[in-house]
Amino acid sequence: MADPVSRTILLLDIEKYSDRDDVEQAYLRRMLYDVTDRALESAGIDGTLRLRADRGDAVMELIDANAPVTALLRALLTDVPAELRALNRMASSSAQIRLRGVVASGYVAVDGHDGWVGSDLNRACRLLDAEPLRAALRERSGDFVLCVSESVHAGVVRHGHPGIPAEDFHPVTVESKNGPLRAWLHGPVPGTAAGGDHGGGGRGEAPGGSGDRPAPRGSGGGPSGGPEPRGAGDPEQGADGAADRPAPGGSAKGPHRAGPAEVPHRAGPAEAPAPAGARGAPAPGHVLNVSGGSVSFGGSFGGGDTTVVLGDRLRDRGERP
Template sequence: MGVREHEHEPGHEFDHDLAHDDVLATTDLIALDGVVPKGGHPVHDRIAGASLGRPLGYALPGAALLGRPGCGGDDADAAKHRDLLLCFPFDLEELPDGRGYQHVTLAVWLDEGTHALALHPAPGTTAADGTEVAAFGLGQDQLRWTYRAPGRSGALRPDGRWAQAVVRLPMTAAEVSGRLSLTTVTVQPVLGGTFLRREAQTPYDTPFRLRLADTWPAAAPVAHDGRLPGAWALAGYEDGAAVDGDGDTPGEELPPGLRRLCLAVDIEKYSARDNADMVRLQRVLLRTLRAACEQAGVEWQHCGRQAQGDGYLLVLEPGIDESRVVPALLAGLAAGLAEANAPAVAAAGAPYGGRDRGPTVPGDIRMRASLHQGIVHEADSGYAGSAVVALFRVLDSGPVRRALADTLSTHLVVAFSDALYQDLVATGYEGLSADGFERAEIRSEAKSFTGVAWIRAMPPSRNAAFAL
């Protein structure tokens, strides 16, 4: 969604006299395909209306934000920042004539000095009614939640929607402020089983301002619920393919493209597990990734995160020291897997971390990982860009799968893209060794992809180190 001019119409100005009014603004949703008469102004075709609730704020005890070190628990940080839970409620107008909302996007622009530490609904959330939520903006001042109805003909409930963000602002700030906007896509059944789709948006951005003196004190820190925080799976993503016929919106700006280091992981033989074991594996996967990030000094909340059940994508924040982060991250993954597998391995009577007795130890967790870096965009349904596509093509390739299947002495096989291998491993940075790497040609005729990867099995010890 492009950032529009945030001039607002008369009658919608922020009014301090309305501080106790629950409604921030009522606004129309104007069709983006409005007709522009020759030599005239666009015809504002009203699709529906919306009510934006006044944002609510809850002051959080910074020492225990999310219950994790590094998210406000540092005394030095606590002296510089304060954390708030902001709630953004909104309602959509009921639609007549069999029309329904296919999806709606709430966009929030926070004023300078404020950024998001956590989003709720979290990326990848599926509500009880099947609504899917994509959320973007961790570590940033531009936030976006997109609620999508289940199925091609599904419709969203128009009322009672909201989004929340834990935000951090300077300790000297007296208020938090920004702008809100809504974009919707409505569908209407027509003859022949097709649907008429129309996109609409608020004609202006609505400003909000919340004085910190008017926030509520939170009775307890925000609890970390442990659910997978990823966005929609990449499994349905294909190069340039639109979802459900969605095309590019005329005039929509391309999201910022930043060079990011990307890590993708996938659990071996996940689909062969029973339901209870799948749940356990997802928990182990998330716990292992978080621990690896902590070991590498990577802020989990500043990473782009995208879950896929048996796999996960991490898009690390720009500007990290890859020569130090990469070996520590992989060592953390190997150590986490060895720790998770210790009970099963011990029960099988094998040495810790060993698999010389065969690949069928109950509960054993084995994983493929791939690393690549390149330009990445935050798109409407996940992270997009040729770097992300190449990352998953390598991860899912035959050579990487065979390397894990044929190496029974490890829990983790890692594949570097050729460019990343040349930058980090071949250059000889401390902690990175070329020993054990094998070059592989990656070809996928079905996906029209060719490339080179460097593959290596990680040592399975409890305190795995990348260099042998």
């Protein structure tokens, strides 16, 4: 076995490959190789800087450590999604190709059978088959998802190089038979999409609102559109919900505003149209009817003259008894 050397590891895998028939699988393999070759060429990585291993529904590339990882990541984030969109636009439903990708780094040796040996390579394969990466591809509308190892994130991604937005990568922990593996997924982590409900059962939100204001009240004034409870929010309501109106036979404590469901008062002996003035004209000002001990108000009390009706007598506010 040769001595292990430092390599950048690229893995690409076809989604739902085994669900296709032989003809479709052969087509998908050709497309996988074409997409991989074009992405590596776009990154400036030619055939002299890489070794390829075929895994049937996947491809593994061992890339020379001197090849720039930044160029490889930019090609994977931009060129590969564009290539897949172009292919799938013209392909039938059975020939759609969607890929999972992993970029890792580590030491790999080549044995006498041209096989690849190395624990870093094993961990990269665990990431490729991990459920978070599979779930991300299932939940997204795009055709490609990418995950990078902890070492690639620490050495390249987190520094925010042009075309590699560090804020778009999110940490994930992958369970494997060798223990948990930490990696970084490009795009939303499955099950934690932005904008979801974070719990809070406070005020309702107005349709189309930002959540900063409560939902509008119903037409009836109550929380659900019904009538507003008496005594709530009305300065003229007492603690028991009753209006501060004079008791029968008593005196009024203040002006009483007639509500929409005002109960009509009983007509007294002098109940009639507004009383006439001294010359037959309507009496100026407001009218206070006092009959049988009950009091009702016409209008509101303010400036001007007021006429008081007591039984069958008229008395102006300025008239003395």
